[in-house]
Amino acid sequence: MFIFIFQTIWLFIDDFAGKGLDIFIIGKFLFYLMPNLMERVIPLTVLLSSILTFGAFAENYEFAAMKASGISLQRAMRSLIVFVIFLGGVTFYFANNIIPISEQKIYNLRRNIAKVKPAAIISEGIFSDLEGTDMNMKVDRKYGEKDRFLDNVIIHEKSKSGVNTTVIKAESGELISSEESDILQLVLKDGHYYQEMVTKNNKEKLKNPFAMADFKTYTINKDLSELDDVDLNEERDVSTDKMKNISRLSKDIDSLKEDNTKLVTAFSKNIVNRMGAFITLNKPDSLTALSIANKKKERDSLGTVASTDTIISLYPEYQKMQLLSTAKTATANILTTIQGKRQELQIKYKIYRLHILSLHKKYALALSCIILFFVGAPLGAIIRKGGLGLPMVIAIVLFLTYYFIGVFAGNYAKEGNIHPIIGAWLSTFIMLPLGVFLTRRATADKGLVSIGSIIDYFKELIKKNSKTATHDN
Template sequence: MFIFIFQTIWLFIDDFAGKGLDIFIIGKFLFYLMPNLMERVIPLTVLLSSILTFGSFAENYEFAAMKASGISLQRAMLPLIVFVTFLGGVTFYFANNIIPISEQKIYNLRRNIAKVKPAAIITEGVFSDLEGTEMNMKVDRKYGENDRFLENVIIHEKSKTKVNTTVIKAKSGELISSEDSDILQLVLKDGHYYLDVSTKNNKEKKKNPFTKANFRTYTINKDLSDLNDVDLDEERDVSTDKMKNISRLTKDIDSLKEDNVRLVTAFSKNIVGRMGAFVPMKKPDSVGQIAIDKKKKEMDSLGTKMDTDSILALYPSWHQSQILSSAKSATSNIITSIQGKKNELQIKYKIYRLHILSLHKKYALALSCIILFFVGAPLGAIIRKGGLGLPMVIAIILFLTYYFIGVFAGNYAKEGNINPIIGAWLSTCIMLPLGVFLTRRATADKGLMSFGSILDYFKGIFKKKDKIAVT
């Protein structure tokens, strides 16, 4: 836990360093983050402790004494199997009840810190919303005391209708605030100001009126009086897949699936209607039908088939250009609609996959404790080394293999390349046969790899070939 907490500090050092936050707030954040680290800490702890314990037993010939007394490896492992099974149940309860609460606490704490310290939520290189204002800001770099100085500032300011009508760009800026003041002052230098002018006159709207100006210094004052009395423990009704327990995830997975199917069905009907596909055509009148039949007979006599060009040939040249232009325009509009809806659906289905992934990860985490014990305990008995040397190296290698397989599988599952259920269970399922193999080897009192039997196997193959060659 100590190692992973330090890793977390390095990950979030940019968010908290130099923001004027006291040690109590940072300590509270790390305390809320500790349950989330348990899904990595517990499997590694079980694996390492089992290798160390059984390696020490084997190194001191305590297993030899047990076997001489008639106690097998399975019987020696039985109390720990019961304990690890109980630990798996506790881990499952922890993942289902405690971790979602801690995720909610972390989210609320970070949001409330951002309200108290506006500079803390301005992330370099991306647009960030300023709490309590209608401004959306992007900066290339923050520097100076409390990150008060900004470089290459872009601001989008929303109107009452939540539309970005104002764009401000400046080469540099400075955030000026005081704990005793309710005013946040943003001073911009060397920039441009652009504003879309709203008008009720339809003729003027078609002209798209706007205002543009250059400035050397531009000051924006924002009243933050509602933010200064913020309670850092204030709760918000916001939930992601990590903030939900199994019952909530199961319910939301069904809802998301139904919503996605309904959305795809409605969009497909809309596209089919716009394309005119599968729509019964009106029968042509007698004159038109005679012309079509005549054209068909001419084509049949020439041995040609009805295709797009032959259908167009039924119409006058001026009408053909109109048909082609209309078809190109309709196709272009449909492709644009499909591309826009594709991005929306990808986001919705990614959320759906994340919920499935989070649901099965809770079960996989509990089972991984048991499986990694069956990997570590027999491995320790086989290598017969205690202490923190070789067992530590082997445990870290095995855990990194388990962890990175889980990370890669999870990322593939999020993007839809593999099934989310496989993404959640892949690393655990890979460790399962390894645990069975090592347990069988340790029970039979064999080494990790019997090179003698492998050599005998190949010798037998070569002897058979020699006999066949002689005959």
């Protein structure tokens, strides 16, 4: 846990440094983050401890004494198997109940950090983008209680087109907030206000009109949720699935699937109606079909029926160009609509896949503890080494293999390249045959790889080849 917490500090060092956060807030964040780290800590702990324990037993000939007393490896592992199954149940409860609460606490801490310490969203000496707003701000110095007082404030405010049209400068400022209110007040003193005016025509634009005002006190009110620049999790917009337990995830998966199906169906009908194609026709009965076929033969014999490829040839030349232009414009508009809808659908289906992934990860985490025990315990009995040397190296290599397979599979599942269920279970199922193989080898008191049998196999193969060559000669 200490190793993963230390890694987390380095990952979020940019968010901690320069924000003026005290040690209590940082400690609270790390405390709330610890349950999330259990997804990696528990499997690694089970794997490492089982290798160390059984490796020390084998190194000190404890297993030899057990076998001499008629105690098999399975019997020696029985109590630990019961304990690991119990640990898997506790892990499942932890993943289903504690981790969602932890995620909610982290989310609330991020949102409320501006209430607890509003100056944390502003850094000294550089322009700080106020996420969710159209403003960025620079101050030379912060001081006072909770850094609420500011010196030499410069604010750039963007227009709807993303252009800096407003500049506000003030000699000093003060941040006023309350934990009971969602409004943050920025009171500026002794400053100037500049704004470029939007003109209706190019002639007026050439005059570069602007508005300027001096003020003694100027108050800006902003919603705290818009000023939440302390983003300690990049996936905050799509990570709400982690805040839900299995019951909630199951309900939301069904709801998301139904909503996505309705959205796609409505959009496809809209496109079909705009195209005027694929119109559903009533299926004619046998007499009607025969009558239509006879009429078609008669018209074909007279040469009065034109194919769809030659319909445009029936129109004059000037109308041909108009028809083609209209068709191209309509097709381009439909393609633009589809491209715009595609991004919306990708986001919605990604959220749907994330819910399925989170649901199955809770089950996979519990089962992985049991499987990794059956990987580590027989492996420790086979290598017959205790301590923190070779067992530590082997445990880290196996865990990194398990972890990175899970990460890559999860990323592929998020993007829809593989099914989310496969993404959640892949790393666990890869370790399952390894655990069965190692357990069988350890039960039969065999090494990890029987070098002697491999050498004997190649010797026999060489003898057969030499006999065949002699017989042919």
